[in-house]
Amino acid sequence: MKTPAFALILALLAGCAGGPQIDNSHPSASYDSRVQFVVLHYTSTDLQHSLQLLTHGELSSHYLIGAAPPTIYRLVDENQRAWHAGESEWQGRTWLNSSSIGIELVNPGYADSANGRVWYPYREEQIEALIVLLKDIVQRYRIAPENIVGHSDIAPQRKLDPGPLFPWQRLAAAGLGRWPEAGAVARAQARFAQAPPSAGWFQQQLRRLGYAVPQSGELDAPTRQVLAAFQMHYRPSRCDGQADAQTAALLSVLNGSPR
Template sequence: MKALFTSLLLLLLAGCSTGLRIDRDHVSANQDNRIQFVVLHYTNASLERSLALLTHGEVSSHYLIGDGPATVYQLVDESRRAWHAGDSQWDGRTWLNSTSIGIEIVNPGFTDTPQGRVWHPYSEAQIQSLIALLKDIVKRNGIQPRYIVGHSDIAPLRKQDPGPLFPWKRLADAGLGVWPNANAVAQQQAWFASNPPSIVWYQQQLARFGYAVSQTGELDEATRHVLAAFQMRFRPQRFDGQPDAQTAAMLQVLNRMR
C-alpha cells in the first residue's frame, strides 16, 4: 500500500513539473526576422591569426572566409550574437551586433609605404565564396539588399573595412546590394555641377541613405568621414570626404531608388 501511494505521488509531481501548456494558435502579424543586416569586414590579419582572434579574442563573427583556399568557416551560430560591429548605426538602428550577421574576410587591409597607402585586393575565390554565402543568408533571413553593408558604413568615424578594393558593384549585380545607374548619375552630375547643394543637403541625403550623420550644416570632421565612407563604397577612385557634383548625383540617384 505504501509503495502504491509513493508511486501515485511521484506521478502527481511529474505531472506538475510538466504541466505548462502553451497555446500557439494565435500568431501576431506584427513581427519580423531578428536578423536584418549583414556587415562585411576584412580581418587585417592572416588566416591563422584571424581564427585565433575570432575564436578566443574579444571579438567574433558568424563567418570567416579564408584565403587560399577560400574556405568558409562558421564560428558563431546565426541564432546567437557575435561581437563584430561595436558602436554602430545604420538606417536609425544602433548597436548592430544584435540584429546582424558578421562576415570577416581574410585580407591585410592596407600597407602604408613611403609612396602612400597601398590597399590589398580580394581574391576571385574569396568573392565567389562570399557571393554564395550571402545568397544563402539573404534567402533564409529575407534581408533587403540595401542592408548588406560594410563596417565603414555603420562606423565611418573609426572603421575603413572592407576598403576601396571591395567589389560592391559586383555584389549589387548579383542582387546583393545597391548601385546607382550610371546614366542617371551622369545626368544629375551635370545639373549639380551648376547647382551645388548645401552641406545640409548632403547631411540629409546621407542620413536618408542610412548613415549616422549630425545635421549641423557644417562640413565638420564627422561629415567628412561619412562622405568618405560613401565615396569609398561607390567611387573608390577618390574618397577624400569632399562634396562634389558626382557624389551628390550618386546620393540622389540611390535615394530615389529607395
C-alpha cells in the first residue's frame, strides 16, 4: 500500500523527469536576435587546409565558401558561437563572437614579393554564392547594412582580411552594405581640401561609423591603422592611413555630417 508521502515523492520524481511545467501563453514583444553582425574573412590558404583549421583547430566559423567550386559549407550552427572574431569591437560592442555570424572565404590573402605586396582576387562565382548566403542571413536576422563588416573593420590593429580586393561596393549595390554616393564625396572633398579637419575630427567620425579608435586628438600609429582599415573598405585603391581630404569626405558622407 502506497503511503501519501510515497505518492508525493513519485509525483515529484515524475515532474523532474518531464522537466518543469512552463506556460508559454504570454510571449514578450521586447526582444531581438542574438545575431547582430556578419563578419567576413579570408582563410589565407586553400580549401583542404581551411577545412582542417576550421573544424579541427582552435578557430571556427559558421560558414566557409570554397573558390572553385564555390560550395557553401556550414561548419557551426548559427545558434552556436563560433571562434572567428577574437578580440574585436564594432559600434561599441566588444568580443563579437557572441553576437555575429562568421563567414570565411577561401582565398590566399596576399604574398609579399620583391615588388611589394600582391593581393589575390576573389572569384566571381564565389562572390555570387556569398551574396546569396548573405541575403538569406540578413533577411532572417534583420541585420542592418552597416553591420556587415570585415575582420579588419572590427580588429584594425591586427587583421587585414578580407583585404583591399574584396568587392564591398558590389555588396552594397545588392543591399548588403553601405557605399557613399560619388557626387557627394567629390563635393565634400573639395571643401575639405580647402579646410582640412583636425585629427580629433577624424577620430570622432571613425568612432561614429563603428570603429574602435583612440580619441587622443593626435594622428598616432593606432589611429592611422584604423584609417587604413577604413580606406581598405571604402577606398581600396589607396589605404595608406593618411588623413587626407578624400578620406574625410568619405567619412562625412557615410556619417551624414557635412562640414
